[in-house]
Amino acid sequence: MIESYFIHLLILIGIYLILAISLQVTVGFTGLFNLGHIAFFAIGAYIYALLALAGFPFWLCFLLAGIIAMLFGFLISIPTNKLKGDYLALATLAFSFVVYAITLNWMSLTRGPLGLSGIPKPVIFGISFSSNFSFMILTALITLASYYIIKKIVASPFGKALEATRDDELATRNLGKSTFKMKSFALAISAFFAGIAGSLYAPYITFIDPSSFTLMQLIPILCIVIIGGLASLKGTAIATVFLVLLPEPLRFIGFPSSVVGPARQILYALILLLILIYKPKGFYGKVELE
């Protein structure tokens, strides 16, 4: 019993870590205050669920979930390219509301508020990942691969150009670099990995509905990014473990579930507030946003 509880937590840590490090690509490394991340997660989850329910193999569902989310990331980068700071945050937030409204109202495709249930567990080369333990192994492998790839991207000269765009967009353009391309790539990469996270979430929970992808679900991910520190992957990893585990004791105090949910949000808000006051760069952040 306790073993399966820990396995559950490890799977959640994996999914949240992919979401948080991919959000770092836009928020931390490129300086794009992207609040549409949860929409890319939703797109990945729905694409995976729809394809898997239609009988397509895992790898196809998994890759298409990432690729289609990436295409949406690229598309959203076109109209929002000239927006900065709060304006970009509002535009990307609006995008997440649009995706939410579509998942809620396109009944024939998403079954609206009824959601999609019975999402099949992955089967790869005849090996079924239906047990939580095997799913944890799969999640761990995908999480490690995502971490490695994102680390490679941000450490490369391309990643340095993303950071240059964050620090001073005009100076970056003045050195002959197209920041339009930089920002589009950043949003597309970030959306790809959010889509990948969605394609792990859907078969793990086996049920998704629009309420799984609202602003409330984005808040913990944003907290992880800020607490871990902008542009720090190591900090993000530590903050993910910390923030996923932190509200768990609330379950054992014996509060009713109607209290546990809001208490979790209050706890996140409190920590975020304390961090912003006393450690504005987060625990491992190297970046001070201007």
Added chain:
Amino acid sequence: MLQIKNLSKNFGGVKAVDNCSFEIKKGKITALIGPNGSGKTTIFNLVSGIMSSGSGRILFDGKDLTNKSPEDISNSGISRMFQQSRLFNNLTIRENLLLAIDNEDTKFWKNMLGKNKITKEKESQVKEMLKLVRMENFEHKTARNLSYGQKRLIELVRTILNPHTLLMLDEPVAGVTPTLRKEISQILLKLKKQGETILLIEHDMNFTLGIADEVIVMDEGKVMARGKPQEIKNNKKVLEAYLGE
């Protein structure tokens, strides 16, 4: 090399640049001087693509650069240094300088396919430039932690490293110590010897007249006078408008 033809730019009712025309010759240092608000920085902003012009044309080596984007203009061979420090504050000096050398390194697919290698040649270019400004020990320091004068020097070498045929320097010695001013002036003279073409804005008359081959004086968005530094120094109209004498 650079031709400005009937260039105009208005900000609301204010004519910042008013039907302005001049030409910059290859291999020379040309200084753009004039009182505050005379339109010097606006000209720089128009040439480097930061602002779009109301009318007129900007030709560079026969190519029309009017209203092109800053990246297109940079890739055409114009490298600009700003009046205020615009270093990438969270990156190291090495990273700041490597970003200037070319655009090949920063292409996404090259990086992903493992085809990107920072060549030894680029590393040595960075080291050479740091040696030029005697800041070899600052290579791995974060730009944020530099003093104002050090930032100006790094910004100058970053502008030099950006592939170019024309350097545009906006007040390179503003606010720096006399020693640093001398150092920057020596660097610019060295660049001139190497055949570089430089267009600079500077308020310090002694500095400007000491290094420039030609001076263009602007007032109220127009070219008021142009000539050799000595001629400008003795031009009554210039002295009245610029020095209030």
